[in-house]
Amino acid sequence: MLDQLASGELFDRVRGLHWPARRLQRGAFQGSHRSTRIGPSPEFMQYREYRPGDEAALIDWKLYGRTERLAVRQTHDDSELRTVILVDASGSMAFPEPGNDKWRLAVALACGLAAVAQNDRDPVGLAVVGAAGAELLPPRARLSAVANILRVLSAIRPAGATPLAPTLAALRGHHRIAIISDFLGDAEALREVAAELIAAGREIHAIHIVAREELEPRGLGGLVVDPEAEEGVRRPLDEAGLAEYRRAFGEWREALAGAWRAAGAYYQLALTGEPADQLIRRIVTPAATAATATAS
């Protein structure tokens, strides 16, 4: 997938995609998303009775001709959507070894989503949380924003177990936040912060990265260790334990997806090995997200 990024193939595949806002936005600048404000857009919103002081040019004279009532025609305004992509760079993303497929997929999704947001002329930024703490790239609409995101992500090696929730809380000033994580860290705290942001009108996308090797773990007969667990989880994995593992992991994934959706976020499961462009198409298309949510 990083090869696709390097060659520009992924950007070619997501060219033309749009990532529309799921609700009316209240942006300060003109953009491609429908705003809650009344503006100069040609798209009709409502009529309002004429009040003294209104510009005469705004009066709908055709309506007056039919109804003999003076009414002012109001239209929607368009606004931009400041988008930030929050990427989890904890140690659990460096899996499986070798290859780090989870991290590679996360990078591809982050860059692809950033490119789609830039297609919509939305300012796009990055927040990546790794062993060294959080690194932020403020949202920018300039063309170099995606290249900067790719450069920052390429220099990072996933490690540590830094919580994401504080960083997410710091992003409350942005309209749309896409969280790319395996949610094996502070998932509960993260979801609580996300719920607050959603209540404040923010659009949250929870993109859950899962490796196929996590669904069917290797090393049967050996000890499995959690790279992030401070207390050092070392457990033997055998045939009987594998069945129990599958059940527990499946239940956790279902509970996680349900919790995110209940909080009002748009949840999307991303399995390693799936084409990144298809995942991006699923994330940015409201119908696809709704269909996935219904199916899951």
Next chain:
Amino acid sequence: MTWLAPGFLAAAGLIAGAVVAIHLIVTREPRVVRLPTARFVPARPVRAQTRRLRLQDLLLLLLRVLVILAVGAGLARPVLDPPRRAVARIILADHSRAVADPAEVADSVRNIFAAGDVVVLFDTATAVVRAAPWDTLAVRGASGAPGRLSAALVTALQTASAERARADSFELAIISPLAAEEFDQATDSIRALWPGAIRLVPVALRQTEPAAPQGVAFAGDPADPLRFAFDRLRPATDTAVGVRIVRGGLTANDSAWVAARSRVLVHWPETHGEGGSAPPVPPAWRPRARPDTIGGVGAGGEVVVAPFVRWAEHDVAYATSPGGPYRVVARWADGAPAAVEIEHGEGCIRSVTVPVPAVGDLVLQPRFRRLAARLAGPCDGDGAVATVDSARLASFMGESAERYVAAGELPAPALVRSTLAPWLFAAALVFACAALLLQGWGARRGGMAAGGDA
């Protein structure tokens, strides 16, 4: 079988034993695999696991042990012991000009020779013969060269050292008239290296004393440099001339002259012809396809060291011709004949292929002049043969010492090659490759599947 460095074999055995012990005894912790979702694995006690013995593991263990043992055995340098005999003889058979009858030497060799003995034929040079030495003696006949006991003793010591693994004790026998000329200044010190007594089988000393030719006549170019190697040359018509040196081709007159009386006709062809003309090749010689350079030539104890270009080689077919063998009267540094002679009537014809350099002062140097005098000497050697005195003979034989020398008293050979070691290293390589293949096959087969080795 003998191990030249048995310590390596012992070390290999210890390492192999340790490998087997580790394989059979060791317990190990299970493989550790990173899994971010390890928290969903049910918590159970971790147990150490013992390896289950599988056929594949046993084969791998066997191959590894074989690799270690083969390398250790190769480093230990095994040498196969030949069958040992109680006594082996080193027989020095003299066929120099001091021997009156070479057949007597051959008979003596036949009497004391047993299978496994080694015969060293010697005159000025030595030759080691291990089978049917009497046939070799019959072919070679008596050499015209004087014997050199020092060279023969050195060869005997080297041979005994190389053969020390084949016998418990050694006996050194000399079949020789032990003429005084066969001893030199190094003989006694070399003799002292043999720790036992020497068995002497005496043979008859040659008693003939040929009359020395009176004067030397030279037939050739007056400016020939060889002319200056002789002191006083006489005209060919002088009746007192006993030696005629011919630089060109021989004529019927020359042949009749030498056959009439006990004279010496030295056919010494010129080799410095101009225009690339090939020198005339004497009978019993043939030109070399590629002339080579040799560092010296010797005759009758006189040696000249110089870069001679050999242009002819003695045709060995003439040495065994029915007309009588040619006697070698001069040899090159590598033992090849440089001059031979054959009886002709009352006298003898001597063919010399020693090139006379046209430049330089070699012919004026005393050593070359002495060599030339030897080559112009009387037929069948110079007759200066005398027996060694009895005191020196007793000292040489060492009669007070034990005649049989234990093999352990002989110096060890400088280098003993183990012919088995390369094969052992090759076997180790094969075993190692097989172990790698088996290991790779096992890894592919087992792969990530599970738990096969637990």
